[in-house]
Amino acid sequence: MSRTKGKYHVLTFGCQMNHSDSERLASALENYGFQNTDTLEEAELVIFNTCSIKQKAEDKVLGHMKKVTKMKARNSKVKLGITGCMTRITSSAKSRTKDELFKQIPDLDICFPIKDLPKIGSLLKDIDPDFADLEQEEADLGNYFKIAPKYKTPFQAYLPIMTGCDKFCTYCIVPYSRGRETSRPIDEIYQEALKIVDNGGLEITLLGQNVNSYGLSWADKKSDKFTYDSPPFVQLLKKLDTIEGLKRLRFTSPHPQDMCNKVVDAIADLESLMPYIHLPLQSGSDYILKKMNRNYDSKKFMEIVHYIRSRMPNCAISTDIIVGFCGETEEHFQETYDLFKEVCFDLAFISQYSTRKGTVAGLLKKDDVPAEVKKQRWHRLNDLLRETSLIKNKYFEGKTVQVLFERKSRKAGILKGRTEYGKEVILEGPETLIGQIVPVKIAESQEWRLLGELVT
Numbered sequence: 001m002s003r004t005k006g007k008y009h010v011l012t013f014g015c016q017m018n019h020s021d022s023e024r025l026a027s028a029l030e031n032y033g034f035q036n037t038d039t040l041e042e043a044e045l046v047i048f049n050t051c052s053i054k055q056k057a058e059d060k061v062l063g064h065m066k067k068v069t070k071m072k073a074r075n076s077k078v079k080l081g082i083t084g085c086m087t088r089i090t091s092s093a094k095s096r097t098k099d100e101l102f103k104q105i106p107d108l109d110i111c112f113p114i115k116d117l118p119k120i121g122s123l124l125k126d127i128d129p130d131f132a133d134l135e136q137e138e139a140d141l142g143n144y145f146k147i148a149p150k151y152k153t154p155f156q157a158y159l160p161i162m163t164g165c166d167k168f169c170t171y172c173i174v175p176y177s178r179g180r181e182t183s184r185p186i187d188e189i190y191q192e193a194l195k196i197v198d199n200g201g202l203e204i205t206l207l208g209q210n211v212n213s214y215g216l217s218w219a220d221k222k223s224d225k226f227t228y229d230s231p232p233f234v235q236l237l238k239k240l241d242t243i244e245g246l247k248r249l250r251f252t253s254p255h256p257q258d259m260c261n262k263v264v265d266a267i268a269d270l271e272s273l274m275p276y277i278h279l280p281l282q283s284g285s286d287y288i289l290k291k292m293n294r295n296y297d298s299k300k301f302m303e304i305v306h307y308i309r310s311r312m313p314n315c316a317i318s319t320d321i322i323v324g325f326c327g328e329t330e331e332h333f334q335e336t337y338d339l340f341k342e343v344c345f346d347l348a349f350i351s352q353y354s355t356r357k358g359t360v361a362g363l364l365k366k367d368d369v370p371a372e373v374k375k376q377r378w379h380r381l382n383d384l385l386r387e388t389s390l391i392k393n394k395y396f397e398g399k400t401v402q403v404l405f406e407r408k409s410r411k412a413g414i415l416k417g418r419t420e421y422g423k424e425v426i427l428e429g430p431e432t433l434i435g436q437i438v439p440v441k442i443a444e445s446q447e448w449r450l451l452g453e454l455v456t
């Protein structure tokens with residue numbers, strides 16, 4: 001551990017993967033002697049962990065950076081760094097070859113794709129000789145995945161099992177921002193999971209862009225990390241299920257193309273696996289799915305849903321949908337609407353398509369659905385979601401479920417937690433329940449949550 005370096009503040013945007021990366025980033029910075037502050041204005045090192053899934057997400061990051069520009073004008077010691085999906089080239093303001101972002105953000109000091117987190121010491125030293133000692137310590141940090149994260153809560157943890165993506169959906173920047181797909185060895189993940197549980201972890205969520213293609217990428221197959229007598233993802237789930245004390249195992253997100261019955265069987269048969277699957281549909285139109293390069297059709301998606309329901313009739317299923325993708329007609333949208341209704345999703349993240357620079361769709365396809373039509377389709381689907389979600393939640397009325405309490409609500413005396421099915425439950429109860437799994441009777445169901453009572 002080096003001498004005290006001052007305070008840092010990390011702003012995280014985007015998906016759980018980024019939130020998990022920020023836990024590793026926080027750990028690396030603290031290892032270097034920085035101390036966390038939750039107040040941006042107190043920090044001397046501010047790092048943005050960015051999302052670039054949409055142009056809007058990037059604009060949001062750039063908007064937030066203006067605050068740091070003002071801080072730098074007041075205090076020359078303040079340093080600004082950026083990591084995550086917006087970055088391409090590991091560089092500092094002093095580097096000869098720099099990331100394009102330095103042109104866009106003149107106040108930027110350091111920039112690094114997250115896989116280069118172990119290089120943060122030399123980047124900081126580049127811009128300030130006061131940080132010279134950090135470069136010497138860098139070698140100890142090792143590979144990015146070897147950095148032990150600083151978990152936000154002791155009882156819940158995200159655990160990345162892979163990085164990158166080989167799918168190249170035409171609207172998505174991830175394969176370019178995170179690079180090609182590679183998976184961590186099963187034993188490395190198992191050891192990290194053991195540590196989490198030893199430190200009081202009850203629930204682990206495995207993270208990856210396509211968790212069920214774990215171990216199946218070209219790079220993985222070239223290595224000798226995996227055997228292929230059963231899908232590597234199933235082997236991983238089975239191994240993690242043996243950890244005593246691990247009460248809840250979840251994962252996000254699987255890809256329909258790689259969703260085989262053996263994965264569904266594992267969820268149904270293994271005790272720690274929770275009955276909830278997030279399965280991104282994106283569109284119910286085979287024409288649009290093809291344009292998106294999703295590599296499955298509506299028939300394959302429904303086959304998966306039917307198999308899930310045959311093994312676990314009440315398994316919760318959520319999804320992602322993009323409305324208004326290039327060329328989406330009213331008929332294509334109606335196909336999405338009908339399929340959505342047929343599946344009766346528990347939850348959905350519905351977004352309106354917008355062009356993303358650097359993607360195939362951004363380059364080759366015309367964003368030709370008018371904004372007003374996208375909005376209308378979004379509302380229609382969202383109204384349908386209210387209906388399907390309520391139908392699914394009604395099932396739980398009067399039943400007793402197991403709830404892991406996560407936090408206090410803003411309302412005094414109210415707690416929030418989640419059931420095995422991933423449903424949010426709120427109830428009146430003592431704060432001492434946070435971090436515990438307790439039985440709760442569901443008194444009432446609403447569209448987005450369940451209201452419960454403690455079982456005495």
Ligand code: SF4
Nearest residue numbers: 165167168169172174
């Ligand atoms: S599967 Fe498609 S949408 Fe998901 S990360 Fe990969 S390219 Fe992006």
